[in-house]
Amino acid sequence: MVGMIRTSGLVKRYGKVLALDGLDLEVPKGTVLGLLGPNGAGKTTAIRILTTLLDADEGIAEVAGLDVRTEPHKVRERIGLSGQNAAVDEHLTGYENLDMVGRLYHLGRQKSRARARELLDQFELDEAADRPAKTYSGGMRRRLDLAAALVAEPDVLFLDEPTTGLDPRSRAQMWETILKLSRGGSTVLLTTQYMEEADRLADDIVVIDRGRKIAHGNADQLKAEVGGERVEVVVASSDHVPATASILGRISQEEVHIDEPTRTVTAAVTGGVDILGEVLQRLRDGQCGIVDIGLRRPTLDDVFLSLTGHVAEEAEEILEQAHEKGDVREKEAVR
Amino acid sequence: MSSLGLAFADGAVVAKRNLIKIRRVPEILIWTTMSPIMFVLLFALVFGNAIEVPGIDYKEYLIAGIFAQTVLFGSTFTGAGLADDITKGIIDRFRSLPMAQSAVLMGRTASDIVYNATSIFVMTITGLIVGWRIHTGPFDAIGGFLLLLLFAYAVSWIMAYVGLKVSSVEVVQNASFMFIFPLTFVANTFVRQDLLPGPLRTFAEWNPVSAVAQAVREAFGNTGSLPEPDVWSLAHPVAYTVIWVGIILAVFVPLSVRQYRKAASR
Helix, strand or coil, X not given: CCEEEEEEEEEEEECCEEEEEEEEEEEECCCEEEEECCCCCCHHHHHHHHCCXXXXXXXXXXXXXXXXXXXXXXXXXXXXXXXXCXXXXXXXXXXXXXXXXXXXXXXXXXXXXXXXXHHHHHCCCHHHCCCEHHHCCHHHHHHHHHHHHHCCCCCEEEEECCCCCCCHHHHHHHHHHHHHHHHCCCEEXXXXXXXXXXXXXXXXEEEEECCEEEEEECHHHHHHHHCCEEEEXXXXXXXXXXXXXXXXHHHCCCCCEEECCCCEEEXXXXXXXXXXXXXXXXXXXXXXXXXXXXXXXXXXXXXXXXXXXXXXXHHHHHHHHHHHHHHHXXXXXXX | CCHHHHHHHHHHHHHHHHHHHHHHCHHHHHHHHHHHHHHHHHHHHHHHHCCCCCCCCHHHHHHHHHHHHHHHHHCHHHHHHHHXXXXXXXXXXXXXXXXXXXXXHHHHHHHHHHHHHXXXXXXXXXXXXXXXXXXXXXXXXXXXXXHHHXXXXXXXXXXXXXXXXXCCHHHHHHHHHHHHHHHHHCCCCCCCHHHCCHHHHHHHHHCHHHHHHHHHHHHHCCCCCCCCCCCHHHHCHHHHXXXXXXXXXXXXXXXXXXXXXXXXXX
């Protein structure tokens, strides 16, 4: 297997903040790597470096065997970028956007036009082809953006949070499209904050937090690594939460997780269905008003929780603030 | 194709995109040509009766000054457009494509010539309506218009650099006004520079905006019985303007291209 995307010891600093702290990645040809992590984990920074938009401070980044630092122009001929950072021009029509991108890939007039029409058909944008992109819905814009990344039929695709902010239906459509692309042999690096997305699309998942790789494997491996099952208990009143947490804490293999607003307590257990009866008995004895109780296999959310010790969303808030500061520093650093 | 040929071809694609945008959002052009119209009318009709420029009718004197001022303000369009493209992520899209590094800037400054030409045309019509006339032949007059566009083109490159550097439309507009206002007022645009006091007079004499206005005034034959300027810059206004154009381009083309390469989004 040839690594179409490879980074080694990648470091990027914004002032004192380490956005990437020695990141190693390897994406074999024709596979999808899901780069999973909360906001500010360094996902976008990694994509920006690999797509030649940003220089790394240390380490190596290669795309299709080309060093992004020394051969950025050749790298750009091989890649397509879509998502948070690349955009479509809202004043141009869908067709004009794609035609322009084709011309800038130097496909020539005829081929650019033909390819634009072909992609508009493929992404079900043919009816909206001659309307300015500002009249498009969020989902249509994302599809156009992805189409723009595919104009030159690149070997390597970078999709930066391709479904963030999309409604469930558009998200499902986008997933369908990405799956089709990967079946077609494209090598894809995809960043996401959604565990479900990585689970659905990625052959291989790298979880990163604070610029560092904290886990690597396919979805099943990661879940197995966390091990066991999850007992989830919803109680009637928030008064019952502490007692429930303490009972579950005695049988849980890790710290129990409490979600106050939904009055949900989650514990990692082993022993399958048998344990459920035992938990139920103990909770009854403790007179905890149970509304709902269930046993489930770990999700990637649990994986993330167990790996980082914080939930994706909590981390998001904390890191978003750090990231905003990082952005300011980014601009300063650029100056 | 050679790399220079590619840069021109890519630049043309970008310029076409910018022109489509002007056509789709005509409000931009309408509102930005309103201000020169307003300037012509206010100065000609309000100040025209109050300000005396000895040696010439004020309307005749004024128009060249307003032309110079307007193309200078028009250049902020370049910076604002690039800042907008950075904010919206369009520059990231361009930067991830295998296109010439200078093409986005070449395309932007080229399409802004069309923009400036349009506002000069609108002002010319307005000037003619309020009583301004060209007293020279067509070649001289065209020379005057071309010099204005050349100067505007050079200043566009300064604004391109500013736009890429600050990457905020509002900052580009506000910051550039702080520089453009004194540049266009401490000059021979609206009053005679030789009647200004001390240091202001020296500044006005060597201010390239004065040279542009002087050159255009001569090209249109709007000099009346004004005294011959005795400083070199205004005695040879075309040469002095072209020297400035050369200096600005030599400094800001490479500076802007370098800034483009590291332009960060957000």
